[in-house]
Amino acid sequence: MYSHTYLRDLITAIFSKMGCSKEDASTIAEILLKAELRNIPSHGILRIKDYHLLWKEGRINVSPEIRIIHETPGTAVVDADNAFGMVGAKRSMEIAIEKASSTGSGWVATRNSNHFGIAGYYAMMALEHDMMGFCVTNANPTVAPTFAVERLLGTNPVAFAVPANREHAFVADFATTPIPRGKIALAEKKGEKLPAGFVQDDKGYTSEDPSVLRRGGAILPLGGDRLHGSHKGFCMSSMVDILSGVISGANFGPFVPPGVAYLPRKDKQVGKGTGHFFGAVRIDGFMPGDEFRKRMDEWIRTFRNGRPAEGQEKIIIPGDPEREAEERILQEGIRLVPAVRDDLKAVADELGIKFE
Amino acid sequence: MYSHTYLRDLITAIFSKMGCSKEDASTIAEILLKAELRNIPSHGILRIKDYHLLWKEGRINVSPEIRIIHETPGTAVVDADNAFGMVGAKRSMEIAIEKASSTGSGWVATRNSNHFGIAGYYAMMALEHDMMGFCVTNANPTVAPTFAVERLLGTNPVAFAVPANREHAFVADFATTPIPRGKIALAEKKGEKLPAGFVQDDKGYTSEDPSVLRRGGAILPLGGDRLHGSHKGFCMSSMVDILSGVISGANFGPFVPPGVAYLPRKDKQVGKGTGHFFGAVRIDGFMPGDEFRKRMDEWIRTFRNGRPAEGQEKIIIPGDPEREAEERILQEGIRLVPAVRDDLKAVADELGIKFE
Numbered sequence: 001m002y003s004h005t006y007l008r009d010l011i012t013a014i015f016s017k018m019g020c021s022k023e024d025a026s027t028i029a030e031i032l033l034k035a036e037l038r039n040i041p042s043h044g045i046l047r048i049k050d051y052h053l054l055w056k057e058g059r060i061n062v063s064p065e066i067r068i069i070h071e072t073p074g075t076a077v078v079d080a081d082n083a084f085g086m087v088g089a090k091r092s093m094e095i096a097i098e099k100a101s102s103t104g105s106g107w108v109a110t111r112n113s114n115h116f117g118i119a120g121y122y123a124m125m126a127l128e129h130d131m132m133g134f135c136v137t138n139a140n141p142t143v144a145p146t147f148a149v150e151r152l153l154g155t156n157p158v159a160f161a162v163p164a165n166r167e168h169a170f171v172a173d174f175a176t177t178p179i180p181r182g183k184i185a186l187a188e189k190k191g192e193k194l195p196a197g198f199v200q201d202d203k204g205y206t207s208e209d210p211s212v213l214r215r216g217g218a219i220l221p222l223g224g225d226r227l228h229g230s231h232k233g234f235c236m237s238s239m240v241d242i243l244s245g246v247i248s249g250a251n252f253g254p255f256v257p258p259g260v261a262y263l264p265r266k267d268k269q270v271g272k273g274t275g276h277f278f279g280a281v282r283i284d285g286f287m288p289g290d291e292f293r294k295r296m297d298e299w300i301r302t303f304r305n306g307r308p309a310e311g312q313e314k315i316i317i318p319g320d321p322e323r324e325a326e327e328r329i330l331q332e333g334i335r336l337v338p339a340v341r342d343d344l345k346a347v348a349d350e351l352g353i354k355f356e
Numbered sequence: 357m358y359s360h361t362y363l364r365d366l367i368t369a370i371f372s373k374m375g376c377s378k379e380d381a382s383t384i385a386e387i388l389l390k391a392e393l394r395n396i397p398s399h400g401i402l403r404i405k406d407y408h409l410l411w412k413e414g415r416i417n418v419s420p421e422i423r424i425i426h427e428t429p430g431t432a433v434v435d436a437d438n439a440f441g442m443v444g445a446k447r448s449m450e451i452a453i454e455k456a457s458s459t460g461s462g463w464v465a466t467r468n469s470n471h472f473g474i475a476g477y478y479a480m481m482a483l484e485h486d487m488m489g490f491c492v493t494n495a496n497p498t499v500a501p502t503f504a505v506e507r508l509l510g511t512n513p514v515a516f517a518v519p520a521n522r523e524h525a526f527v528a529d530f531a532t533t534p535i536p537r538g539k540i541a542l543a544e545k546k547g548e549k550l551p552a553g554f555v556q557d558d559k560g561y562t563s564e565d566p567s568v569l570r571r572g573g574a575i576l577p578l579g580g581d582r583l584h585g586s587h588k589g590f591c592m593s594s595m596v597d598i599l600s601g602v603i604s605g606a607n608f609g610p611f612v613p614p615g616v617a618y619l620p621r622k623d624k625q626v627g628k629g630t631g632h633f634f635g636a637v638r639i640d641g642f643m644p645g646d647e648f649r650k651r652m653d654e655w656i657r658t659f660r661n662g663r664p665a666e667g668q669e670k671i672i673i674p675g676d677p678e679r680e681a682e683e684r685i686l687q688e689g690i691r692l693v694p695a696v697r698d699d700l701k702a703v704a705d706e707l708g709i710k711f712e
Contacts, residue, residue, distance in 0.1 A: 072460030074430045075641030103459040104428030109642050132603075145659060147668040152659055160595050162602075170598065172591035178584045197584050204665020222578060222585050228534045228553050229578050235528035235674050236592070238659075239516050242526065246518075246651045247488075247642045253658050270654060285431030286465050286603045295602045298626060302609050303501060303508055303594075309560020312503040318591050 001333035007045070008033055010348065010355055014048065015084070017351040018055050019062035024087045031086040031117045036334045039325035042182040043118045045336060049343040051084060051115075052350075053261030060084055060114060066091050074103040077248055078110045082273055085116030085259075089135075089276055093122040096280040097129050104285035109248035112272035115139070115259030119159035120173030120322070126161060126280045127169050130289045133161040134279035138244040138251075140258045143177055144218035145238075146231045149204045151218045152253050155181060156240035161319075163283065165293035167300040171319030176237040177219050184210045184219070197224035243277035250275025357689035363401070364389055366704065366711055370404065371440070373707040374411050375418035380443045387442040387473045392690045395681035398538040399474045401692060405699040407440060407471075408706075409617030416440055416470060422447050430459040433604055434466045438629055441472030441615075445491075445632055449478040452636040453485050460641035465604035468628035471495070471615030475515035476529030476678070482517060482636045483525050486645045489517040490635035494600040494607075496614045499533055500574035501594075502587040505560045507574045508609045511537060512596035517675075519639065521649035523656040527675030532593040533575050540566045540575070553580035599633035606631025 008029050015025035035044035054060050064081035066088050071077070076095055080088025092110040099106025116122075119135045126133025139154025155175040162170040179198045187194050188210035201207040202216025206225065213219070221233030245252025250271045257265060257274060283289045306315045336344065348355035364385050371381035391400035410416050420439035424432045432451055436444025448466040455462025472478075475491045482489025495510025511531040518526040535554045543550050544566035557563040558572025562581065569575070577589030601608025606627045613621055613630060639648045662671045692700065704711035 070641075070643060072638065072641040073458075075460035075638070077642050102429075104431035105461055105463050107461050107637065107641070144665075145662065145671050147664055148659075148662045148671045149665050150662040152662050158592075160591075162598055170594070172595060174585075174588040174591050176588070178579060178588075195583060200665070204668065222588055223534060224580075224584055227551055228580055228584075229530075231672070231674075232530040232532070232534075232578055235516075235530050236514075238526070238674060239528060242518055242652070242655065246655050247639070247648060249643060249651075252651075252655055270651070281463065282428065282431070283603070285426075285428040285463070286433050287426060287605060292603060295605075295608075295626070296598070299598065299602050299608055303504075306501065306504045306506040306508050308503055309500075309505050309556070312560065315501050315504045316587070318587075318594060 001335050003333050004033060004037065004330055007036070007334055010353065011045070011048070013353050014052075014347060014351055017353060018052070020084070020087075024062075024084070027090050028084055028086045031090070031121050033334070034121050035118045037326040037329050038118065038120070038322035039329065040118055040322070041340070042180060045344055046340050047115065047117070048347055050260045052347045054114070057261055059261070059265070064088065068095065074099050074106055076108045078108055080110055080113035080273070082112055082114070085114040085274065088113045089116040089122055089278070090125070092276065093125045093133070093135065093278045093280070096278040097126060097131065100131055100280035100282050101129070105279065105281045108278045109243065110276040110278070111248040111250035113250070113274050113276055115274065116276060118173060119157045120161065120171055122278055123159035123161040123173065124169070124171060127163045129280070130163060130283050132163070132281045132283065133159070134281070135159045135276065136240040136244055137276040138241045138256050138274060140256055140263070141254045142181055142213070142219050143221060143237060144200060144204070145234045146221060146226050147204075149200070149202060149216070149218065150254070153221070153237045153241060154256055155219065156237045156244070158236065158240060162296060163293055164296035164300055165290070167297045168323055169319060170296065170300065170317065171322065173322070176222050176233055176240060178222055178224060179219070181219065184213060244275035245271065248275040248277065357691050359689050360389060360393065360686055363392075363690055366709065367401070367404070369709050370408075370703060370707055373709060374408070376440070376443075380418075380440070383446050384440055384442045387446070387477050389690070390477050391474045393682040393685050394474065394476070394678035395685065396474055396678070397696070398536060401700055402696050403471065403473070404703055406616045408703045410470070413617055415617070415621070420444065424451065430455050430462055432464045434464055436466055436469035436629070438468055438470070441470040441630065444469045445472040445478055445634070446481070448632065449481045449489070449491065449634045449636070452634040453482060453487065456487055456636035456638050457485070461635065461637045464634045465599065466632040466634070467604040467606035469606070469630050469632055471630065472632060474529060475513045476517065476527055478634055479515035479517040479529065480525070480527060483519045485636070486519060486639050488519070488637040488639065489515070490637070491515045491632065492596040492600055493632040494597045494612050494630060496612055496619070497610045498537055498569070498575050499577060499593060500556060500560070501590045502577060502582050503560075505556070505558060505572070505574065506610070509577070509590075509593045509597060510612055511575065512593040512600070514592065514596060518652060519649055520652040520656055521646070523653045524679055525675060526652065526656065526673065527678065529678070532578050532589055532596060534578055534580060535575070537575065540569060553584075600631035601627065604631040604633065
């Protein structure tokens with residue numbers, strides 16, 4: 001069990017040693033640890049091994065010049081200059097917030113970026129400015145559209161954060177697939193079958209075998225099959241890809257670069273790097289902040305107090321489980337599974353940083 | 357079989373006779389017919405009977421004063437003054453487009469409105485201005501959130517339209533449930549069972565009986581059950597409800613008024629009428645329009661040319677089936693099923709308008 005501050009200093013040191021500025025290293029540490037605290041370890045310290053490998057292969061720029069390459073009062077395109085994803089993403093969301101301050105809403109499409117951790121972090125940045133926050137990103141293709149066998153989309157998550165008053169903020173942060181990739185890998189490791197509706201084989205038939213992903217299979221869009229609305233999951237994932245990849249000038253669809261070092265760069269590129277899209281919307285662009293936050297309180301209470309199904313305890317408001325985890329883990333400390341701790345130790349050792 | 361122009365004139369006459377201005381009547385006719393042409397008859401002429409009943413009961417204002425009650429350069433709240441939904445919705449999207457012209461993006465939340473037909477119509481209005489269009493609406497509650505038995509959400513659709521160059525525009529328009537309500541009613545009428553994953557009974561257990569909806573049951577969010585990601589469908593539907601109902605000052609969640617006359621008004625109201633939310637985003641707020649549209653062409657071709665699953669013909673790009681239907685039905689004419697034709701005839705007769 002490690003304290004949040006110990007790991008923060010360690011991770012900051014690791015990324016500083018790779019050549020990141022102190023500020024960038026501390027941004028990366030903060031966002032990776034936010035994933036740990038919110039109990040989304042698949043997007044936390046687990047990733048450091050791959051980030052380090054990508055850096056060693058020269059696939060990441062640790063001294064990026066992040067700049068706006070096109071803008072209007074309410075929109076911008078940011079080139080992240082191949083930075084670690086968190087660095088360009090945080091700056092992009094800051095720009096969206098600045099633009100929202102003056103025009104009511106700000107929208108930033110980011111190209112030439114990399115894997116950026118949890119989308120929810122950036123959406124939540126808007127909350128302290130009394131804004132709603134929005135963030136999506138495309139990702140390495142693992143998902144087949146409805147009726148397809150090819151992997152043409154990533155798990156393309158959507159995050160949306162809305163402030164409340166006495167209640168905690170509403171924070172949705174979800175992949176546009178029924179299940180995250182990490183859970184499939186875990187089932188394979190354990191030799192377990194998957195429930196139907198998560199993956200398909202290389203001919204497009206639904207499969208319960210998690211290993212099909214390594215043999216031409218694919219993850220299904222949210223909905224699972226056409227009958228149950230997978231074309232709607234495909235629509236959502238497409239919207240994320242168009243915003244993140246097409247209008248930003250990044251790569252889209254099957255051309256999105258991998259976020260891990262063991263996968264090679266793609267031959268064909270249709271833009272620069274991975275793409276994200278950020279939005280900030282001022283609450284008082286619509287109604288006084290106080291009035292809105294009280295309405296959100298009533299929305300949240302209405303849903304939280306809804307009658308639960310038989311055998312269920314309560315209705316879960318988006319963001320509740322992650323926030324409760326954050327309060328608990330901040331107290332208790334962060335537990336690293338042995339494999340992740342060993343990987344972190346190997347990176348620290350290689351960079352000459354003490355970790356025990 | 358009726359020609360588009362014949363029905364357009366008939367429907368315009370019907371709404372004019374109810375007291376709508378010529379312009380409003382023709383807006384309503386155009387949007388209802390767009391649903392017929394795009395082969396979404398559940399949102400077309402079928403609705404006229406209910407619109408007429410709502411009007412007879414004094415639940416619709418045919419001489420609305422639609423006005424902006426709050427705004428910034430890029431955002432606004434519109435009060436639709438209890439107009440037929442199409443009238444306030446079209447005006448609201450026009451305002452979003454005007455605001456996008458000056459700031460890069462425009463966002464309008466509309467309160468005090470009613471059922472507005474197909475969301476895709478409004479999103480598509482942006483296309484001719486070289487903008488992306490976005491539209492969502494809340495709706496009469498029929499959907500239970502994950503773990504709930506209460507109906508707290510509507511089928512809350514999302515529409516998103518993106519221009520292309522030589523390819524046709526990308527147009528997604530989908531409910532955030534696996535299946536539209538109309539299909540459930542149809543199965544019940546035919547005495548058919550539903551596949552699992554569409555509805556649940558009054559205790560929250562999945563059911564194959566379409567009639568459970570009349571006995572305390574509910575439609576499930578996209579994803580079906582928690583295991584298959586229904587909490588993600590719940591997140592999406594919540595996002596639609598917050599944008600449409602909370603920030604607009606309309607009703608939200610279980611308080612959204614019914615769109616049909618046989619259901620009574622709700623006792624408790626938390627705002628005014630039904631709510632919608634509209635967005636328009638200028639393409640050249642991000643990159644030159646030409647460049648973007650060519651990129652969209654490549655996106656569309658990449659997906660259209662993806663390898664289909666065994667037994668499938670091709671991958672369907674969102675908007676393709678509706679556009680193909682529109683081309684065909686505009687040629688062939690609009691077929692009304694006998695029950696809908698009879699209802700239309702009854703309304704026309706009652707208003708003293710000739711229809712044969």
